[in-house]
Structure formats: structure tokens, C-alpha cells
Amino acid sequence: MRCQEICKKLINCRGGWGIAGTPLLTTLSKGHLSCLQALLAHSTLVDCVDVQAQTPIFTAVRGKYLDYVLALLGAGTNPNGNSSNSCSPVLTAAREGDVDILRELLKHGAEVNSHSKVLLWNSCVWVSSGPLYLAAVYGHMECFRLLLLYGADPDYNCTDAKMLSFIRQPKTVLEMCLRHGCGVEYVQLLIDFGANVYLPTLIIEKSTKQNEAVELLLRERGNPKALTSQCRLAVRRHLKKINKIHSIDQLEMPTSLINFLQYDIIPVTVL
Structure with a gap:
């Protein structure tokens, strides 16, 4: 009984010198599944944060530990991580192309239009670094389609009008796909999921892949859905x-x- 009382008092305590997180965060960083299960069984706090506002679910996603992600989601953790963190579990999974982890996050209610507080400097314009942008730029088609299936905004991957107002010339996902030569299949998916084909500024370069995507977009502009x-x-x-x-x-x-x-x-x- 005495040991159980001590355990309950210390289970959520932060470490000393050189240990910024709780036992749960340390366990995740080292990859000990059995320890994770023991901590969860003793009602450890699943949404605790370290000095960088990184939660256990974020650490598990970053480490690509699907079993840990499932265990934490089952214990009721917030799939969006902590709002003070400049990144999120969904952004990380989309960037890394981890479709299995991304699917579990979205099934448990993660925000599909989440965006980091950091804006990417790309092609001489400021753009929102939403998960749909990252999945496209890094070439993760399965993640890209999964995000759209779960309701990602096909235009700006952001429904926050206030945030968009801070960006002088926000670029659509369609335009970024054209700029990066992501291929016809990405453009076709965006069109199928309702992207506004009249928003992108068309810049035709020498890339054959890009020109094919531009031709598809021009055809869509000339034909009603x-x-x-x-x-x-x-x-x-x-x-x-x-x-x-x-x-x-x-x-x-x-x-x-x-x-x-x-x-x-x-x-x-x-x-």
C-alpha cells in the first residue's frame, strides 16, 4: 500500500537535472511499451507537456510508434497535442508520410485543417504549412487523399479567416501543387474534392508533369462540374x-x- 501511494505521488512528477519531462514522456522517448502500459494503468496524465510543449502523443507520432499512439488515444489523450507547440501530431504524420498513424489520429477527432504557428517561406511567398500542403510537397499521396477524405479544406487547408487575413497573398493547395510539380493525380484529387479551380494563378514552366496538371485545370475551368x-x-x-x-x-x-x-x-x- 505504501509503495502504491508513493507511486501515485511521483508518477506525474518531472525529473531533476537533465530530465525535463515526466516518467511518461521519458518512457516514450526511450521506446518502452511495457512501461507505457504500466503508467497508463496507474492513471498517469496523458496530456502532460515538456519544456517545448510537446505532449506524449506528439512524441509517439514523431517516433513513428503506432502501438504507443493507439495506447495513448485509447487512454483519452488529445490527438491535436498542445496548442502551445509550434507543430502538431497531424502535421508530423503528414510530413513523414505515416498513413497508419495519421488515420488513427483522424479517426479519434484530430483537426484535419490544423496548422503550425510557423509560416513557411516558399517560392518567395508566405504560405500556411497545413498538413495537406506538407503531404503534397513531400509526395505522400495516401496521406494527401486521407486528409481530403476526413474533410481537409481543398483550397487553403485552413478555415481560420483571421489567420488567412494575416497572409498578404495566401496560396492555395492547387497553386502549390503546380509550383512543386506534384503531378496530375494531386490536382485531380483536389478538383474532385471541390477545390476552387479559378483561384490559382497559372504559371506554366518547362516541366511536362506541371503542364499536364495545368491542362487539366484549364479543362475544368471550361466545363461545369x-x-x-x-x-x-x-x-x-x-x-x-x-x-x-x-x-x-x-x-x-x-x-x-x-x-x-x-x-x-x-x-x-x-x-
Whole structure:
């Protein structure tokens, strides 16, 4: 009994010289899963922070420890990390291309339009460093599509009007994809998920890949979007508004419609 009382008093205490975090943060940095499970079993604080405002979930994502991420999320940690940190778990997973960890964060309610407090200097313009931008620039297609499926804003990857007002000339995700030569598949996904094709400034360079993407964008500007696509976007916007975008597969409707809302392509059998 005495040992249990001492344990409860010390389990969330910060270390001494050279140890800035709690036992939980130290355990995560060293990769000891059994210790993590023991600490969680004794009700350790799962959202404690170190001197850099890094939470255990952020440390686990940065270390690419999927088992640790699952354990922390199961214990009720905040999937967004700490707001005082200049980065976030979602940003880190998107930048590293860790689609499994990213999926778990989003399933547990992580903010898909989260952005760091640091703005990136890129191509002589200030841009928001949202997860969608990072997934595109680093070439992580699976993460890019997953973010869009969970409701990432396809224009600026940011719904904070106040933040956008601080940026003199905010660049859309479409424009950044064109600038970085991300390829037609990225541009096509953004168009499918409702990006405004009239926002980007088109700068045609010698890159064949970029020119193909520009041609696709020009075609979209000259043709109205199909009614079925507009209906899908309207339904998805409403689901995002009521915080149900992650529950599409639970809707009471035919499987074919659920697949359509989730952009799943079902092969057609020709008789």
C-alpha cells in the first residue's frame, strides 16, 4: 500500500537535472511499451507537456510508434497535442508520410485543417504549412487523399479567416501543387474534392508533369462540374459541419451511395 501511494505521488512528477519531462514522456522517448502500459494503468496524465510543449502523443507520432499512439488515444489523450507547440501530431504524420498513424489520429477527432504557428517561406511567398500542403510537397499521396477524405479544406487547408487575413497573398493547395510539380493525380484529387479551380494563378514552366496538371485545370475551368459531383460535395460539406465526416460508413443508405461519398471506385461487372 505504501509503495502504491508513493507511486501515485511521483508518477506525474518531472525529473531533476537533465530530465525535463515526466516518467511518461521519458518512457516514450526511450521506446518502452511495457512501461507505457504500466503508467497508463496507474492513471498517469496523458496530456502532460515538456519544456517545448510537446505532449506524449506528439512524441509517439514523431517516433513513428503506432502501438504507443493507439495506447495513448485509447487512454483519452488529445490527438491535436498542445496548442502551445509550434507543430502538431497531424502535421508530423503528414510530413513523414505515416498513413497508419495519421488515420488513427483522424479517426479519434484530430483537426484535419490544423496548422503550425510557423509560416513557411516558399517560392518567395508566405504560405500556411497545413498538413495537406506538407503531404503534397513531400509526395505522400495516401496521406494527401486521407486528409481530403476526413474533410481537409481543398483550397487553403485552413478555415481560420483571421489567420488567412494575416497572409498578404495566401496560396492555395492547387497553386502549390503546380509550383512543386506534384503531378496530375494531386490536382485531380483536389478538383474532385471541390477545390476552387479559378483561384490559382497559372504559371506554366518547362516541366511536362506541371503542364499536364495545368491542362487539366484549364479543362475544368471550361466545363461545369457534374451534378452528381456537386451533390456529393454538398453532402460531405454538411457532414463536416455537423462533425460526422468520419461516420459516412454508418449512414443508413445503400452501400453504393456510401462508396460514392467516400470516393471508392467499385468495378462494374459486364454481363
